[in-house]
Amino acid sequence: MRPDAARGTATPLGAPKLRRAADEVELSLCHETARLLGIALRQPDSELATLTDGLAAPYHEWLSRVLIRRRESGRVVMRIDQQTAALTLEGEQQFLGALAENIEGLFDSELGPGAHLHVEYYEDHHYLDPSEISLVVIVDEDQVT
Numbered sequence: 001m002r003p004d005a006a007r008g009t010a011t012p013l014g015a016p017k018l019r020r021a022a023d024e025v026e027l028s029l030c031h032e033t034a035r036l037l038g039i040a041l042r043q044p045d046s047e048l049a050t051l052t053d054g055l056a057a058p059y060h061e062w063l064s065r066v067l068i069r070r071r072e073s074g075r076v077v078m079r080i081d082q083q084t085a086a087l088t089l090e091g092e093q094q095f096l097g098a099l100a101e102n103i104e105g106l107f108d109s110e111l112g113p114g115a116h117l118h119v120e121y122y123e124d125h126h127y128l129d130p131s132e133i134s135l136v137v138i139v140d141e142d143q144v145t
Contacts, residue, residue, distance in 0.1 A: 017140075018050040018063040018087055020080060023133050025063065025087050028140035034107040037066070041089070041100035044070050063087050068096065075129040078119070091129070098127035103137055115139045 017028045029037065040046035045068060052062035067081065069090040076091035076099055089096065099119065106117045120134035 017052075018066065020061050020063050020087075020133075024136060025078070025080070025133055026136045026138060027066070027087070028138045029103075029107070030140060031107050034103055034137075034139075038100040038104045040066075040068055041096045041103075042093070043068070061085070070096065075125070075127055076131075077129050078131040078133050078135055080133060087133075087135075091127070095127040106137060107139060111139060113139050 017026075019026045019028075037048065040048055046066075047068070048066045050063065050065055052064060063080070063085050065084070065086045067084075067086045067088040069088060070093055071091055073092050075095045076089055079088050079090075080086070081088050089099065091099075102117060102119065106115060109115070116136055116138045118134065118136055119128070121128045121130050
């Protein structure tokens, strides 16, 4: 894992896997890559490459990267860019930071492999706007390279 992940460059993280079904995305991370994702969510714009090996089942396909885009205002919107097969997380910095804190909290807990966090919009959500997809973040220590 390279430290330039937090500087907004396309960086193979070596560990995360990103799979997609119709309206749900699964992001499997080890502790180190969760830390790097937290850093990236706090940067102006970042792009993190993901692994796409093995079977995507029960999901439909692998996604190639996570794109993080800062907007001047608005809560986080999650969407899939069909042309680049990327998960895009876009929002105001304070709301991207809240998402980072939620993900980091999962990995700071005593929960082990298989523990997961559902990130999905509901009315009056404090950091998400309505999105076309939901995100499931999974603790997967087997992803360490």
